[in-house]
Amino acid sequence: MTSSSLLSITTFLYFGTALGYLVALVFKSPKTAKLSSYLAWITTAVQTAAIIIRWVESYHLGVGHAPMTNMYESLIFFAWCIVLAYLLLELKYDHRGLGAAIAPFAFLAMAYASFGQDTGIKPLIPALKSNWLIAHVVTCFLGYAAFAVACGSGIIYLFFGRDDSKNRMLPGRDILEEVIYQTVLVGFLLLTAGIATGAVWADQAWGTYWSWDPKETWSLITWFVYAVMIHARLMRGWRGRRIAWMSLIGFGTVLFTYFGVNMLLAGLHSYA
Amino acid sequence: MSAKSSQGASRIWESLASVKLAVTLLILLSLGAVLGTVVPQGQPQAFYHHWASEAWAKVILTAQLDRVYSSFWFLLLVAALAVNLIVCSLNRLPKTLKSMGSTPTPEGLHLPRVRLSQSVHGSASPEEVHALVREKFSSLQGIGGRVVESGRADAEGERLIFAQTGRFSRLGAYVVHLAILILMAGGLATALLGFKGNVWLHPGQVLDHIDLRSGQAMPLDFKVRLDKFIFEKYEDGSPKLWQSNLSFIRDGKVVETAQCKVNHPATFGKVTFYMSSYDQEKTLDYIGLEVMDKDGPPRKIRIKNKEAVSLEGLGRIEILDYDPNWRGGGFAAKIRLVREGAGAPLEFWVRPRPPFQMPPQGPEVPTFKLTDARAKAGEYLAGLQANYDPGIWFVWIGGIIMLLGLVVALFWSHRRFWAEIGPGQSGTRVVLAGSTQSNRPSFELKFKALVKDLEESLAGLETGKKK
Ligand code: HEM
Numbered sequence: 001m002t003s004s005s006l007l008s009i010t011t012f013l014y015f016g017t018a019l020g021y022l023v024a025l026v027f028k029s030p031k032t033a034k035l036s037s038y039l040a041w042i043t044t045a046v047q048t049a050a051i052i053i054r055w056v057e058s059y060h061l062g063v064g065h066a067p068m069t070n071m072y073e074s075l076i077f078f079a080w081c082i083v084l085a086y087l088l089l090e091l092k093y094d095h096r097g098l099g100a101a102i103a104p105f106a107f108l109a110m111a112y113a114s115f116g117q118d119t120g121i122k123p124l125i126p127a128l129k130s131n132w133l134i135a136h137v138v139t140c141f142l143g144y145a146a147f148a149v150a151c152g153s154g155i156i157y158l159f160f161g162r163d164d165s166k167n168r169m170l171p172g173r174d175i176l177e178e179v180i181y182q183t184v185l186v187g188f189l190l191l192t193a194g195i196a197t198g199a200v201w202a203d204q205a206w207g208t209y210w211s212w213d214p215k216e217t218w219s220l221i222t223w224f225v226y227a228v229m230i231h232a233r234l235m236r237g238w239r240g241r242r243i244a245w246m247s248l249i250g251f252g253t254v255l256f257t258y259f260g261v262n263m264l265l266a267g268l269h270s271y272a
Numbered sequence: 273m274s275a276k277s278s279q280g281a282s283r284i285w286e287s288l289a290s291v292k293l294a295v296t297l298l299i300l301l302s303l304g305a306v307l308g309t310v311v312p313q314g315q316p317q318a319f320y321h322h323w324a325s326e327a328w329a330k331v332i333l334t335a336q337l338d339r340v341y342s343s344f345w346f347l348l349l350v351a352a353l354a355v356n357l358i359v360c361s362l363n364r365l366p367k368t369l370k371s372m373g374s375t376p377t378p379e380g381l382h383l384p385r386v387r388l389s390q391s392v393h394g395s396a397s398p399e400e401v402h403a404l405v406r407e408k409f410s411s412l413q414g415i416g417g418r419v420v421e422s423g424r425a426d427a428e429g430e431r432l433i434f435a436q437t438g439r440f441s442r443l444g445a446y447v448v449h450l451a452i453l454i455l456m457a458g459g460l461a462t463a464l465l466g467f468k469g470n471v472w473l474h475p476g477q478v479l480d481h482i483d484l485r486s487g488q489a490m491p492l493d494f495k496v497r498l499d500k501f502i503f504e505k506y507e508d509g510s511p512k513l514w515q516s517n518l519s520f521i522r523d524g525k526v527v528e529t530a531q532c533k534v535n536h537p538a539t540f541g542k543v544t545f546y547m548s549s550y551d552q553e554k555t556l557d558y559i560g561l562e563v564m565d566k567d568g569p570p571r572k573i574r575i576k577n578k579e580a581v582s583l584e585g586l587g588r589i590e591i592l593d594y595d596p597n598w599r600g601g602g603f604a605a606k607i608r609l610v611r612e613g614a615g616a617p618l619e620f621w622v623r624p625r626p627p628f629q630m631p632p633q634g635p636e637v638p639t640f641k642l643t644d645a646r647a648k649a650g651e652y653l654a655g656l657q658a659n660y661d662p663g664i665w666f667v668w669i670g671g672i673i674m675l676l677g678l679v680v681a682l683f684w685s686h687r688r689f690w691a692e693i694g695p696g697q698s699g700t701r702v703v704l705a706g707s708t709q710s711n712r713p714s715f716e717l718k719f720k721a722l723v724k725d726l727e728e729s730l731a732g733l734e735t736g737k738k739k
Contacts, residue, residue, distance in 0.1 A: 063506070123506040126514055126534035126547075178714050185682040192678060196671035205535050207468070207546040207659040209667050210459070212341045214309040221305050224298045231298075234710055235291040261309075 003057055004119060006050035007076060011110040013043040014079065018107045021099035025169050033096035033169060037087075040103065044083050051080065054121070063123035068137040070122060071262070075113035077137070078258075079106040081145030085183070089149060093179065097160075097169030102152035132201035139197055140219075143190030144254050147226075150183040151251035154244035161241065177240060180247050181233060188226045195219055218257040225250050288356060289363040297353045304349065308340030354456055357449045365446065371709075372442045372686065381422045381432045383692045386707040388716065390723050394730030395699035402431060404729055405691045405702060408722070409435040412689060430694030437687050442709060444681025451674030458666025466661040472551070473498035473654045478521070482543070482658045494541060495521040499529070501654045503550060514547050516654040532656065546657040553650030556594040559605045560643040561622065572643070575607075586638065587611040592619060594645065603645055604630075609637070685710045689722070702726065 020036030023029065054067040067073045086102045113119075157176050170176065198216070203209040210216060229246040232238040238246070287293060311332060312323065320329040320338060336343035376382075394401055409419050412435050420434040467490060469482035478497045481489045497519045504513040513533065520528045520540040530538035530545075537546045556577040563571045563583065573589075575581045580590040588610045598604035598621065610617045621630040622642045629640060685708050692703040704723055708715040 123508070123510060123512065125511055130535040132535075175717065178717060182714065189675070189678050189682060193675055196667075196675065199667055199671070201535075203661075203664055203667070204537060205546070206548060207537065207544060207657045207661070209462075209661075209664055212308065212313070217305050217309050221302045224302045224305075228295050228298050231291050231295055236295070 003050045003054035006046055006053065008114065010043055010047040010050060011114050013039060013046065014103065014107040014110050017043055018103040021103045025097045025100040028169055036099060037090060037096055040083055040087060044087065047080050051076065058121045061121055063121065065124050066134055069124060069128055070118065072113050072117040072119050075109045075117065078141050078144060079109040081141045082106045082148045085145040085149045089179065093171055095169065095171040098153055098156055101155045102149055105148045105152060127205050130201055130204065132197055132204065136194060136197040136201055139190050140194035143187045143194050144258065146183045146187030146190060147251050147254045150180050150187060150247040153180045154247035157244035158241065161244065177243055180243055184226060184229060184247060188230065191223055195223060214261045215257065218261050222253040222257050225253050285359065288359040293356050297349055297356060301349050304340055304346050307337055311337045314339055350456065354453060357453060361446055361449055368442050372439050376420055376434055378420060378422050381420055381434055383432060383690050383703065383705060386705050388707065388719050389703060389705035392702045392704060392723060392726050392730060393696050393698060394733060396730060396733040398693055398695060398700045400733060401700040401702060402693050405433055405693060408726060409433050409689060412437060430692055433691045435689050438684040439686050441680050441684030442686050444677050447677030448674055448681055451670045451677055454666050454670035454673065458663040458670060461666055462661050462663030466663060469658045471656045471658050473656065475501055475651060492543065497521060498654055501652050503652055514550055516547055516656060518545065542660045544659050548657040549655035551653040551655060553653065554596060554647040555650055557646040557648055559591060559645040562641040562643050564639040564641065596647065605642055605645060687715055
């Protein structure tokens with residue numbers, strides 16, 4: 001099997017997963033939720049295999065490199081990170097309703113990857129030949145995935161946070177808020193690491209650790225937005241819906257950093 | 273100082289230390305940074321008059337929106353953030369250290385009035401309950417802490433136990449904030465103590481100075497020679513490798529050689545060389561032009577470089593310049609037209625696509641269309657960036673410290689627990705109390721879990737007895 005056919009299957013399965021979680025939440029069906037959860041694990045396994053195979057394929061083509069070097073590959077990795085982050089959360093809290101707002105992100109990332117992106121395995125241009133590439137991409141995307149999970153939880157909070165604990169698919173309001181905040185903290189740490197590794201890499205490649213390139217600038221803005229959220233909650237006692245809204249705004253800046261900058265602003269970051 | 277003015281001073285100090293100011297500054301900095309990604313940066317003034325209306329161009333240039341990140345107001349905001357961080361830390365550090373360092377003595381132990389407290393009842397004897405709570409508290413206890421107990425029961429027969437965890441985490445936020453200051457200092461060091469320049473080298477060329485971005489030439493205390501420039505492409509034509517083989521020369525002798533590649537800079541003395549770009553010498557052979565007069569068929573002509581062509585009824589044309597990618601819009605040639613008889617010579621660019629002439633010419637001039645051009649490829653030039661940047665050390669250190677501080681601040685918090693054990697209506701009563709310095713909601717969950725755990729264990733003690 002080729003990686004691209006496995007990735008098509010992955011996209012399809014994520015659609016099923018997302019739909020399953022949605023149905024489970026709307027009809028309050030723990031059985032459907034459990035099935036969706038199994039499906040999510042299976043899909044992640046398939047996707048992991050696809051990523052590894054793509055990696056191997058790149059060596060057969062003689063251009064061997066980790067599959068994280070263009071928009072297509074980064075979207076796939078993003079989807080993988082989101083689902084993995086969510087499943088870890090599910091293992092910890094055992095409330096499957098959150099999947100309804102998070103799994104769709106993974107599906108959308110895969111769908112966007114498979115329609116409208118160049119799927120070829122390309123050789124690496126000199127600037128991307130660096131070990132820092134892996135460190136930078138992995139930390140950034142794990143961070144983005146944590147923010148996606150926080151945002152999904154925020155959406156759930158805004159929709160269901162009023163009638164606390166009527167839906168047993170969802171954690172209580174307090175725990176939900178806690179989930180949002182804790183995942184934001186994890187994301188913040190990873191984003192910080194992502195920005196730092198990016199700076200070190202930029203210094204080696206261009207001799208400038210920070211050049212106010214639009215992508216760098218937007219990642220800093222994202223960092224500021226989450227720093228505001230952390231301080232607002234810690235020192236100014238922001239709670240509940242405000243925190244949920246902040247997680248949405250924060251993820252909005254993440255998405256702009258990821259996609260908007262490429263589409264609307266020009267800069268050094270060729271793809272992601 | 274009068275009482276009033278000292279009051280005013282302390283109010284200023286408090287607001288400089290406030291998190292409200294921090295949040296405001298972060299929001300303003302974000303908005304400023306957004307502006308810098310919307311307005312093109314670092315263009316010549318004339319650009320903005322084209323890019324925006326006259327009024328907006330004026331706004332952009334006065335507010336320095338053409339160079340946001342070095343504008344006075346952006347730097348002022350950064351400086352304010354630094355002051356905010358310093359004052360805030362100075363303000364809070366003594367209190368933090370005090371509450372961090374204090375472990376209550378058995379005599380000084382008392383049940384504080386805190387928001388989180390709950391009573392648990394059990395029928396087991398106070399001694400049994402005491403042992404149980406002690407066991408629970410020992411397992412709560414974090415690194416460097418100590419369970420403290422009041423020695424004997426007081427007049428009401430009550431005894432207290434205290435435990436705490438994660439004391440050191442209080443310093444995490446200070447470490448993070450310190451790291452931010454270090455990074456800012458790094459930026460300052462880069463700007464004030466470092467230099468950056470671009471260097472173009474032909475193979476074999478020796479260089480003894482660097483042209484700085486500021487326009488000055490900076491002499492080097494050594495010489496650098498490009499021995500070879502290697503440019504490899506993949507089969508699909510995309511670049512695979514750019515490499516400059518450099519020799520560093522002192523007193524006429526080569527003291528070091530280096531292979532400078534993208535992502536593998538070469539350092540000699542203070543200066544680091546980065547492989548940043550390349551260029552290829554192109555010598556123009558000829559261009560082809562189509563001259564479209566108002567009437568009559570278009571005339572095709574070919575003009576060789578450095579040779580003029582005379583066109584009947586029009587004048588003499590020669591090539592002034594050629595650019596394979598003029599203003600990013602494809603190839604173009606600059607020509608001079610010396611008209612027969614009247615008028616000063618005209619100089620303008622001609623292009624293969626409309627607008628064919630830049631700047632546009634009047635109706636008395638026929639339209640020139642560039643049809644083709646041939647240039648002979650010459651040798652490659654290596655484009656190197658030459659830097660000295662002491663700021664990078666600050667970035668390394670600041671980055672590492674920040675990550676360490678974040679891990680500590682975000683995933684630990686200083687939590688304190690008290691239990692008061694004494695006789696109750698139906699046996700023994702335990703009052704559990706807890707406080708935390710940060711992340712209250714997750715602490716509340718933890719506290720609830722502790723209460724539940726204790727209730728279950730107490731119930732366990734009873735059923736164990738009944739058997
Ligand atoms: C980009 C800038 C900043 C970042 C990334 C940042 C980051 C952090 C972090 C990670 C924490 C610890 C959170 C926790 O304990 O869970 C924190 C706490 C705090 N920050 Fe900041 N901070 C920034 C700017 C500021 C500024 C300018 C102030 C000035 C007032 C400030 C005041 C505080 C205070 C008072 C705390 C709580 C400290 C404590 O728990 O004792 N922060 N900050």
